[in-house]
């Protein structure tokens with residue numbers, strides 16, 4: 612990161628919920644996913660990642676919960692420390708929820724059963740083969756209530772609309788009782804009005820529960836509306852870091868390249884959704900509890 616850049620004003624933090632120190636990701640085929648990146652995230656902050664398609668937003672998010680292996684550098688989580696050791700990663704994943712663009716729900720199961728999968732990491736593999744305890748069902752029902760879907764608890768999840776399914780995905784994440792929520796383009800498949808409602812829901816829940824949220828988006832207007840802090844990624848590096856009111860034309864050019872900055876309300880990756888969905892299908896959330 613170029614700390615002399617006028618677009619980078621890293622906040623001074625007393626303590627962080629999560630921090631990266633010189634984290635680099637090189638994929639097995641040699642592609643650089645993320646160049647040496649150092650960032651600290653304040654507890655309870657709602658941080659939005661912006662950047663053009665292929666910039667490294669998903670790579671960064673996935674490295675934060677171990678879905679992508681880092682090549683060098685360290686990721687530290689409050690109360691856990693370095694997440695590389697297996698036990699530390701398990702503990703981190705228990706309290707670090709992930710919301711995906713394509714929900715990653717199990718279509719033939721009910722809404723409630725899907726939300727209950729958010730509780731699996733609290734049980735041994737063997738225990739989770741039996742019905743989960745009543746206490747877990749209460750937590751799951753409470754989470755469904757918070758996203759306004761209690762009425763749909765016993766419906767098959769594949770009967771729900773896209774917006775409802777994403778709310779189930781949020782309820783499942785909440786059922787983990789997370790301290791950190793990572794969301795990779797959580798509203799990319801939704802229409803603009805539903806996008807505002809669903810992102811607003813994520814935002815209000817994270818604020819109410821003090822959850823640190825890191826959310827990648829392609830909509831600059833939504834970043835302006837909800838973010839406490841925006842981190843702009845370009846070609847694997849942080850090129851902007853600051854409050855959303857500093858996202859002027861010059862900053863957008865730094866993130867998206869001169870002349871490529873999106874107009875208000877415009878998505879920045881019209882072609883990117885399908886590719887992202889294809890890659891997401893490699894990562895079922897149940898992998899995270901294995």
Ligand SMILES: Nc1ncnc2c1ncn2[C@@H]1O[C@H](COP(=O)(O)OP(=O)(O)OP(=O)(O)O)[C@@H](O)[C@H]1O
Nearest residue numbers: 638642643644663664665666667668669670883887
């Ligand atoms: N599994 C993989 N193997 C090899 N290269 C990968 C893999 N996943 C991502 N990449 C590459 O790493 C770089 C960063 O990709 P990443 O998916 O993190 O970008 P992104 O900012 O999330 O893009 P989008 O907005 O399209 O989702 C790109 O060059 C991409 O092609």
Ligand SMILES: [Mg+2]
Nearest residue numbers: 668669670887
């Ligand atoms: Mg992505």
